[in-house]
Amino acid sequence: MDDGVSEYRQLFVDDADLYNRLILGTLLPDCMWLSLPRFFQTWLRNYIGGVLVYLLSGFFWCCYIYKLKRNVHVPTDAIPSRKAMLLQISVAMKAFPWLSVLPTISEYFAEIGWTKCFPRVNNISWFAFLAYFTIYQIFVEFGIYWVHRELHDIKPLYKYLHATHHIYNKRNTLSPFAGLAFHPLDGILQGLPHSIALFIIPVHLTTHVGAIFIEVIWTANIHDCIHANLWPVMGAGYHTIHHTTYRHNYGHFTIWMDWMFGTLRDPKDDEGKVM
Numbered sequence: 070m071d072d073g074v075s076e077y078r079q080l081f082v083d084d085a086d087l088y089n090r091l092i093l094g095t096l097l098p099d100c101m102w103l104s105l106p107r108f109f110q111t112w113l114r115n116y117i118g119g120v121l122v123y124l125l126s127g128f129f130w131c132c133y134i135y136k137l138k139r140n141v142h143v144p145t146d147a148i149p150s151r152k153a154m155l156l157q158i159s160v161a162m163k164a165f166p167w168l169s170v171l172p173t174i175s176e177y178f179a180e181i182g183w184t185k186c187f188p189r190v191n192n193i194s195w196f197a198f199l200a201y202f203t204i205y206q207i208f209v210e211f212g213i214y215w216v217h218r219e220l221h222d223i224k225p226l227y228k229y230l231h232a233t234h235h236i237y238n239k240r241n242t243l244s245p246f247a248g249l250a251f252h253p254l255d256g257i258l259q260g261l262p263h264s265i266a267l268f269i270i271p272v273h274l275t276t277h278v279g280a281i282f283i284e285v286i287w288t289a290n291i292h293d294c295i296h297a298n299l300w301p302v303m304g305a306g307y308h309t310i311h312h313t314t315y316r317h318n319y320g321h322f323t324i325w326m327d328w329m330f331g332t333l334r335d336p337k338d339d340e341g342k343v344m
Contacts, residue, residue: 080188116169160250167253184267212262214326230255248288306336
C-alpha cells in the first residue's frame with residue numbers, strides 16, 4: 070500500500086482510538102476494554118455512548134416537560150405513566166446492542182478505504198465540506214422517508230417490525246423514551262441511509278458519527294408531543310400525527326419529503342381534536 074494512502078487511512082484509526090479512550094477509558098477500567106479487538110472496542114463505545122445519550126436526554130427532557138413545566142407544554146392527563154416509559158426504555162435497551170453494530174461497521178469500512186469518507190475537514194475546502202454535508206443530509210432524508218414509509222406499506226414489515234414502535238399511538242403513551250423503542254431490525258433499516266451515504270458521498274467521518282448521536286437526541290424530541298412550529302422542521306407536532314394516523318408525516322428532520330410525496334399533514338389541521 071502506498072505510504073500516503075496508509076497514513077491517510079491511519080487518521081481514521083487514530084480518531085476511533087481517541088473516541089474509544091474518551092468514552093471507554095473514562096467509564097471503564099482498562100482491563101475491561103483494552104484487550105478487545107479494535108472493532109469490538111468501537112462497538113462498545115458506540116453502545117455505551119448511545120445508551121448514555123438516550124437515557125440522559127430522555128431523563129432531563131422528561132424532568133423539564135413533566136415536572137418543571139408540568140401542565141404547561143403537556144396537560145397533566147396527557148403525561149405518560151411511569152410504567153409506559155419504563156416499557157419504552159426496556160424495548161430500547163434490547164435493541165441498542167444491535168443498533169450499535171451498523172455505525173461500527175461503517176467506521177470499519179471507512180478505515181479500510183471502502184467509503185468516500187475523509188478524516189479531516191482541511192482535506193477539502195470548507196465550502197466543499199458544507200456542500201457535501203448538505204447532499205448527505207438530503208440523501209438521508211430521502212432514504213429514511215422511504216424506508217419508514219415502506220415499513221408501513223409492506224404489511225409483514227409493519228406487523229413483525231414497525232408495530233413494536235407504534236404501540237405508542239396516543240399522547241398519554243408517547244414520551245421522549247419512545248424515540249428508540251424499536252425492534253432492532255427496524256432501527257437498523259432506518260439507519261441504513263446514513264451508512265449507504267458514506268459509499269456515495271464524500272463525508273467527514275467525525276461529522277457522520279456526531280450526526281448519529283444527534284439522531285438519538287432528535288428522536289427523543291419528536292416524541293414529546295410538543296409542537297415547536299418551526300418550519301420546515303419535522304417537530305413533535307407532525308410526528309404525533311404520524312403516531313395517531315399511521316399514514317402521514319414519515320419524514321425525519323424536515324417536512325420536505327412528505328410535502329414532495331403527498332403525505333404531509335399539518336398539526337394546524339388537527340387543532341381542537343382529541344388524540
